[in-house]
Amino acid sequence: MAQTILAFDFGTYSIGCAVGQSITGTAQGLPSFKAQDGIPNWDLIGKVISEWKPDLLVVGLPLNMDGTEQPLTQRAKKFANRLNGRFNLPVELQDERLTTVEARSEIFSRGGYKALKKGKVDSISACLILESWFENS
Numbered sequence: 001m002a003q004t005i006l007a008f009d010f011g012t013y014s015i016g017c018a019v020g021q022s023i024t025g026t027a028q029g030l031p032s033f034k035a036q037d038g039i040p041n042w043d044l045i046g047k048v049i050s051e052w053k054p055d056l057l058v059v060g061l062p063l064n065m066d067g068t069e070q071p072l073t074q075r076a077k078k079f080a081n082r083l084n085g086r087f088n089l090p091v092e093l094q095d096e097r098l099t100t101v102e103a104r105s106e107i108f109s110r111g112g113y114k115a116l117k118k119g120k121v122d123s124i125s126a127c128l129i130l131e132s133w134f135e136n137s
Helices: 042-052 071-087 099-111 118-136
Strands: 004-009 014-021 026-036 056-061 091-095
Touching: 004 042, 004 118, 014 118, 026 042, 026 118, 042 071, 056 071, 056 118, 071 091, 091 118
Parallel strands: 004 056, 056 091
Antiparallel strands: 004 014, 014 026
């Protein structure tokens, strides 16, 4: 059965967001959410969830290249737990190693340095997180 899934690329100043369908296995970037020390405007996230009515939420899990946790790992897990608690939706974590690097490379190849706006990088990172989740599901 086709599922709608929202993915988030957690950051302390900006949280990227993407939506995708399990039937196509592709993702589309949505506007990023501003955050203050990792805390987003939960009402805005609620509006996106109400609009898309996802079956599942995926949160990128930032890990070091050797697979160990880094300071942001626990904060991303806390964000995932808060999503689950506030919106009562299942949340899965997805290894996001290299997604930001890949997103920057993708944007740069399309538009050069001027295109490397933080929100755009975060949204493309969220797309890459979701697409890698589809590949591994």
